Amino acid sequence: MTAPKGNRGDLFDPGCPTRRLLDRIGTKWTSMAVKVLADADPEEVRFAELQRRMPGVSQKMLSATLQSLTRDGLVARRVEPTVPPKVHYRLTGLGRSLEVPLAALREWAEEHMAEIDQANATARSGDN
Template sequence: MQDQEGTSPAPGERGVTGDLFDPACPTRELLDRIGDRWTSMLVKVLAEVYPHERGFAELRRVVPGISNKMLSQTLQHLTADGLVVRRVEASVPPRTWYALTPLGQSLDEPLAAVRAWAETNMPAVRTARQR
């Protein structure tokens, strides 16, 4: 990624965009992450309580079908990407809490539009698949 002068700016610098069609562009990795169904569901349930937190066990309960391993992996990735913040409570047993960051909260609206589109258009897609 380069800015208008052709130099490589610091990550996250405003006014700099990636090139989705460049195989080395990190935008592709981010699109894979935010296009994942578990990411979409977790952002939705964390956005419902933003800026407050939800515990790991609560997230597992409210996201049907997700395994402990997949929940843990997805939360680790979202934390590494700066979309989620993790807090460990020093108790016995330790409790882990998760909340969206402001960056993660900013992702909820575009993902909500994609979720709504998918829910609305699934019948047409199902019909097309059956043809």
């Protein structure tokens, strides 16, 4: 593989690999979908099961999220030609490699979110 275009480490450069990745995976639904699929790995998960395991996600948003992950090579999609079609999803090797960094981010959030919430509450009370 060739190195991605853009200045590595320069988040202000739209071509920066880190910025481009964060633009793709920086949504809550993307990280949740990767988590659900990682928990099921190596098994496949059907669309309805993914939606059940991701409370609050709409069918439209889940579909868009899975299309994006599939397009980026992070998720594989398999369709059974039945009526109605059964669609199955699983992480690719590339998608599995994303689970460790996302798990580290979840761990950081669980450790520090209360501090962030407190800082926000303090800032809001100072605004009054």
